[in-house]
Amino acid sequence: MPFPATRPRRLRATPALRTLVAETSLRKADLIYPLFIDARLRQPAEIAAMPGQYRWPIDRVAGEVVRVREAGIAAILLFGLPDWKDATGSSSWLDDGVVQQAIATIKGASPETIVITDVCLCEYTEHGHCGVLDGERVHNDATLELLARQALSHARAGADIVAPSDMMDGRVGAIRAALDGADYADTPILSYAAKYSSAFYGPFRDAADSAPAFGDRRSYQMDPRNAREALREVAEDLAEGADMVMVKPALAYLDVIRRVRERVEVPLVAYNVSGEYSMVKAAAAAGMLDEIATVREILLGVKRAGADAIITYHAPDVARWMDEGRWPD
Numbered sequence: 001m002p003f004p005a006t007r008p009r010r011l012r013a014t015p016a017l018r019t020l021v022a023e024t025s026l027r028k029a030d031l032i033y034p035l036f037i038d039a040r041l042r043q044p045a046e047i048a049a050m051p052g053q054y055r056w057p058i059d060r061v062a063g064e065v066v067r068v069r070e071a072g073i074a075a076i077l078l079f080g081l082p083d084w085k086d087a088t089g090s091s092s093w094l095d096d097g098v099v100q101q102a103i104a105t106i107k108g109a110s111p112e113t114i115v116i117t118d119v120c121l122c123e124y125t126e127h128g129h130c131g132v133l134d135g136e137r138v139h140n141d142a143t144l145e146l147l148a149r150q151a152l153s154h155a156r157a158g159a160d161i162v163a164p165s166d167m168m169d170g171r172v173g174a175i176r177a178a179l180d181g182a183d184y185a186d187t188p189i190l191s192y193a194a195k196y197s198s199a200f201y202g203p204f205r206d207a208a209d210s211a212p213a214f215g216d217r218r219s220y221q222m223d224p225r226n227a228r229e230a231l232r233e234v235a236e237d238l239a240e241g242a243d244m245v246m247v248k249p250a251l252a253y254l255d256v257i258r259r260v261r262e263r264v265e266v267p268l269v270a271y272n273v274s275g276e277y278s279m280v281k282a283a284a285a286a287g288m289l290d291e292i293a294t295v296r297e298i299l300l301g302v303k304r305a306g307a308d309a310i311i312t313y314h315a316p317d318v319a320r321w322m323d324e325g326r327w328p329d
C-alpha cells in the first residue's frame with residue numbers, strides 16, 4: 001500500500017467539510033455573563049484591571065441585561081458590592097440588599113433572563129474572608145447558617161439559581177435545607193464544587209472589592225496541586241443536593257474539567273475567571289494576540305474538556321462577533 005495510507009487532511013479541505021466533522025461547538029446559549037452591581041454608584045464605572053467590564057448602579061444594570069439578552073446571552077451571574085460591610089456580612093441577606101434589589105429590576109425588565117446569584121460573604125465582610133472569623137480562622141459551621149440566609153433571600157428576591165462560591169464544607173446541604181424549608185424546593189443550586197485558590201482571581205478582587213484584609217483563602221479554597229480531591233468535592237456537593245457543579249478557574253484546570261465530566265452526569269459549568277479575561281485583553285491591546293481567535297480557541301478548549309456551559313466576561317463580545325460574522329467557523 002502506498003504511503004500515507006490514511007490522510008486526515010482529506011476532511012480538512014474546505015470550511016464546509018471542517019464544520020461537518022467538527023466535534024465541538026460553541027453556542028451563545030452556552031455562555032453565562034457575570035455582572036457586578038455596586039450599591040454606592042450612580043454611573044457605571046469601568047473596572048481598571050478588566051477593560052470593558054463595569055460595576056453597575058442598581059438602577060442601571062437592567063439596561064445592560066436587556067442589551068446582552070438582545071445579543072443572545074440568556075444567563076447572567078450577579079455579584080453585589082454593598083454600601084456597608086460588617087464582621088458577619090449581614091448586608092448580604094437583606095430584602096433590600098444590593099443583589100436583591102438588582103434581581104427585582106432585572107426581572108422587571110427581562111423576566112426570561114436566567115438570573116444566577118453568587119452566594120458568598122467576602123464582598124460583605126469587612127475582613128474580606130468568605131466566612132465568619134474565629135480569631136484569624138474562618139469558622140466553617142458558623143458560616144453555614146449565614147450562607148443559607150443569603151441564598152434564601154436571593155431566592156425570595158427572584159433568583160433562578162443560587163451558586164455558593166465560599167468553599168465551606170456542608171454549605172450545599174445547609175442551603176438546600178433552607179430553600180426546601182421555605183418553599184423554594186424548585187430553586188436549583190449550582191455549586192462552585194472545585195474552586196481552587198488562584199492568582200487568576202486577582203482582577204475580580206479589585207472589581208468586587210473583596211480581597212482578604214489578612215492572609216489568603218488557602219484554608220478553604222483548593223490546592224492547585226490536587227485533582228483527585230476535586231472529584232471528592234464534587235461527589236460531596238452532589239450528595240448534599242447540588243444540581244450542577246462548577247470547576248473554577250478553567251484554563252489551568254482543563255484536566256479537572258475532563259475528569260469531573262467523566263465521573264458525573266449532572267451539568268458541568270466552567271468559570272473562565274477574571275484573570276483569564278484580563279490576560280487576553282492585555283495581550284490583545286498590546287497587539288500580541290488576535291482577540292477573537294484567542295477567545296474562540298480558549299472557549300472551545302473549555303468545551304472540548306467537557307464543560308456544558310461557561311461563565312465568561314467575554315460573553316457579550318462573543319455574541320456580537322457571531323452576529324457580525326467575525327466568529328470563524
Ligand code: PBG
Nearest residue numbers: 120122165200201204273274275
Ligand atoms: C467570591 C468569588 C470570587 C470569584 C467568584 N466568586 C473571588 C474569590 O474567591 O476570591 C472569582 C471570579 C473571577 O475571578 O472572575 N468568593
